[in-house]
Structures are given as C-alpha cells and as structure tokens.
Amino acid sequence: MPKPVELVVIGAGSRGGIAYASYALRHPDEARIVGVADPDPIRRARLAETHDIDDSHCFTTWEALIDAGQLGQGAIIATQDQMHVEPALAAMAAGYDVLLEKPMADTLEGCVQLVQAAERTGRNLQICHVLRYAPFWRKLHEVLESGVIGEIVTVEHRENVSYWHMAHSFVRGNWRNKGLSTPMILAKCCHDLDVLVWNLQQPVTRLSSVGSLLHYRAESVGPEIPLRCTDGCPIEPACPFSAIGAYLDYERTFPGARQRLIDAGLDPEAPNYWPFNVISPDVSRAGRQRAIESGPYGRCVYHCDNDVVDHQTVLMELESGASVTLVMHGHSNQENRSMRYDGTKGTLRARVDPDVIEVNIHGGRSEQIAIEPSPTGHGGGDEGIMHDFVRVLRGEIAPLTTARVSLESHLLAFAAEEARLSGQVIAMADYRAHAEAMA
Numbered sequence: 001m002p003k004p005v006e007l008v009v010i011g012a013g014s015r016g017g018i019a020y021a022s023y024a025l026r027h028p029d030e031a032r033i034v035g036v037a038d039p040d041p042i043r044r045a046r047l048a049e050t051h052d053i054d055d056s057h058c059f060t061t062w063e064a065l066i067d068a069g070q071l072g073q074g075a076i077i078a079t080q081d082q083m084h085v086e087p088a089l090a091a092m093a094a095g096y097d098v099l100l101e102k103p104m105a106d107t108l109e110g111c112v113q114l115v116q117a118a119e120r121t122g123r124n125l126q127i128c129h130v131l132r133y134a135p136f137w138r139k140l141h142e143v144l145e146s147g148v149i150g151e152i153v154t155v156e157h158r159e160n161v162s163y164w165h166m167a168h169s170f171v172r173g174n175w176r177n178k179g180l181s182t183p184m185i186l187a188k189c190c191h192d193l194d195v196l197v198w199n200l201q202q203p204v205t206r207l208s209s210v211g212s213l214l215h216y217r218a219e220s221v222g223p224e225i226p227l228r229c230t231d232g233c234p235i236e237p238a239c240p241f242s243a244i245g246a247y248l249d250y251e252r253t254f255p256g257a258r259q260r261l262i263d264a265g266l267d268p269e270a271p272n273y274w275p276f277n278v279i280s281p282d283v284s285r286a287g288r289q290r291a292i293e294s295g296p297y298g299r300c301v302y303h304c305d306n307d308v309v310d311h312q313t314v315l316m317e318l319e320s321g322a323s324v325t326l327v328m329h330g331h332s333n334q335e336n337r338s339m340r341y342d343g344t345k346g347t348l349r350a351r352v353d354p355d356v357i358e359v360n361i362h363g364g365r366s367e368q369i370a371i372e373p374s375p376t377g378h379g380g381g382d383e384g385i386m387h388d389f390v391r392v393l394r395g396e397i398a399p400l401t402t403a404r405v406s407l408e409s410h411l412l413a414f415a416a417e418e419a420r421l422s423g424q425v426i427a428m429a430d431y432r433a434h435a436e437a438m439a
C-alpha cells in the first residue's frame, strides 16, 4: 500500500480549506495535509486543528511557507484570483507539484508565465477545472466523442447563474469588481470554455462578444433606497436580492432549506456551509445579523462597488466552420448550465441539476441518459480532481488535462472580454501568438 501523499494548502478559505482539504479527511490512506499558509487566524487554526498540522508548519503567508523548504509533495493553491501567479511559480520552483484554483491568473501574461514555468520545470500544474472530473461532464464528453450526432454544426451553451448567486458573488462578493478580481467571463466561464474546448477538439478561429452590467446599478432604483437592506429599505420585504431574505430568514430565498438541514442532522440556526460561512465565520443568527449590518454582504445590490457584467454572450467560429454561442447571465431563477449540440446526424440536449442528457438521432431513435447526482461539490468534480491529483502524484496515472490545455479556455475568456470592450472580432491565431510572446 503506497504512503499517503503529503500536501500543503496555500489559502485555507472555502476552496482550499474546505472543498479540497476535506478529501484528506475522507481518504486518510491517500492524502495528508501537512502544512498551511493563511493570514486569517480562524481559517488557519481550523485547518491545523482538523488535520492535526504541527504548529511549525502553519504560516501566515505563502512566502513563509515556501521559505520553510519543501514540506510535502503537492501544494493546493486556493488564494483569491489576483494571488495565483506568484505562489504557484514559487511553489513549482520549490519542488511542489501544484493544484491551482481557476482562473490560473488575472492576466493573460500571468497564465502564459505559469504554463511556460510548468513546462520548463517539469512540474505537474493542474488547474481546478473541476467539471472535467464530474460524472455529468464526463458522460457528455463520452457521448459527443462517440460521434453519435455526427459532425457538430452548432452549439449553444448557457451558464445560467442564479439571481441570488449573482448577488452573493458578483455584486456584493469577491468577484464583483474587475480591479479587485477578474472579469466575470473569466471567473465564471473559464469552466464553460474549458468544457467546450474539451468537447469540440478543434481551435476557435474567430470570436466576438457583447454584454454589460444592465441591472445591478444605482440607476435601477430611486433615491429612497438606502445603502443597506437593514436600514429600513421600503422594498426590502419583496426584494429578491434582500440580504435578510438570503442570509437571515433564508427560507425566503431557499425554500425548504431549513428542513433539509434538519434532515441532514445539521443545525438550521447555524448553517455552516456556503454561502453562509462566506459572510461570517460565526454562522449563528446573531453572527449573520452582525455581518449583514456591517459587512459587504448586507449592502443593497444597487449600491455596491460592482462593475462586472450581469450578462455576456460570446460567439465563436471553429476551424471546421461550425458556430458556438456561450451565454452567461446572472438572472436565472435556478442555478444551472444547459446546452444544445446540433450535428449532421442528430441533436443532443443536456442540462445540469437535474443532470440529464438527451440524444435524438435524425429520423430515428431517442435516448435519455440520467446521471446519478453526486453529493460532493460541483457534481462530484471537487472530489474527482483531488482523486486525480493524488494519483498523479503517486505516479499511477497521467493528469487528465495539463496547464497548457487549460490555457486555451483562459485565452478565449480574455479575448472575449477584449472583444466585448472593443467591439472587435478577435482572430484567435494572432491572439494566441501574441499571448505566447508576452511572457
């Protein structure tokens, strides 16, 4: 039996501290967390305690962890979007194989630097495109790869971000402002673009894009609307974006959530999971109340410092001449992704949550493929990528995808943002060559 691989976590927040590190608790024979870097004392202590990490391997910054020498074989890097490049370059230089959160970098130059460094050092740099590891997306890929619908002619792929997720992450939260984070088409849709790159297996030749911030702006409401939901807002009781309705009286936004928590043996008065544990480490009613009265998550959605779009469409032409449309928006009643592929022999329609793939062959048979729901994050993708990363580190398999492959989805996202802002059509061959020369 091989020894568990030893891993360090840089950034012990929602992703590093919970989504990925928890794999080691469920599979102690496969992985152990032996070091952590995070300036937040609560998150650092939580990870250290849960994984029994020695004090000497707990650091307040990623630099201090790297300076301490190589503590394990792999590094999970899950800091915020603008803090990916430096720690990942340093970790690879220090000898770590790296599991790096998406987006790989907040600039195109940073993305290319990372890929070139991984290729130069021979380190495994895996980007957390978790969808590739989820049963639904694997099945979709398998069906398309079988050629059952013939040559693909058009694709429509929708990323339907729910109104409450939009408000939480992209209006009030960490990904609201391009200057502080990354454009939404990169933050949210590098996953979608990666899936398209994977399924279509041919380069995008030309790309254009439109989109804007249409709704979550001060101009959408009158001057009587206060800055916070808790400041006696006259429309708060009926407002779908109310922070009180999302985080305090959460049944308003998530009907049935209370009962689901009780059924799962959890305390409905202290919902200790996303998105509640993002607004405050103290998830009691009093803690959540304090958070919305004084923190960023209690701000009126019309009075935030957000500037990322709430809808964007990307139109792409493939080398074969086929056309692909990606629609992303933050006004969906339900959170899901849906897609339609039309080929020369048939049509495939698919949607996530509930996960269903339907194939209709021209003039012939139809098939519905249901995929078992997975209890873990991203339809099983969070668990799947950790399983894969560990096996790669043990030398048992080659990685499912490389940083070089992940670069393509990032290139498309950066090009889409450039196309949206400039109104230009981007010739992707030139764009790729330009990116490679930048780093």
Ligand SMILES: NC(=O)c1ccc[n+]([C@@H]2O[C@H](COP(=O)([O-])OP(=O)(O)OC[C@H]3O[C@@H](n4cnc5c(N)ncnc54)[C@H](O)[C@@H]3O)[C@@H](O)[C@H]2O)c1
Pocket (backbone or CB within 6 Å): 010, 011, 012, 013, 014, 015, 016, 037, 038, 039, 040, 043, 060, 061, 062, 063, 078, 079, 080, 081, 083, 101, 102, 103, 128, 129, 130, 174, 187, 378
């Ligand atoms: N793969 C996915 O589907 C997916 C989903 C959500 C988020 N993400 C990405 O994961 C990343 C992390 O997101 P999150 O929600 O976990 O964020 P988070 O804010 O919860 O966690 C980031 C952590 O980094 C820590 N940190 C800050 N400075 C640091 C430093 N100098 N050294 C070490 N740690 C430091 C913070 O204290 C925080 O605990 C982001 O890039 C995000 O875009 C990916």
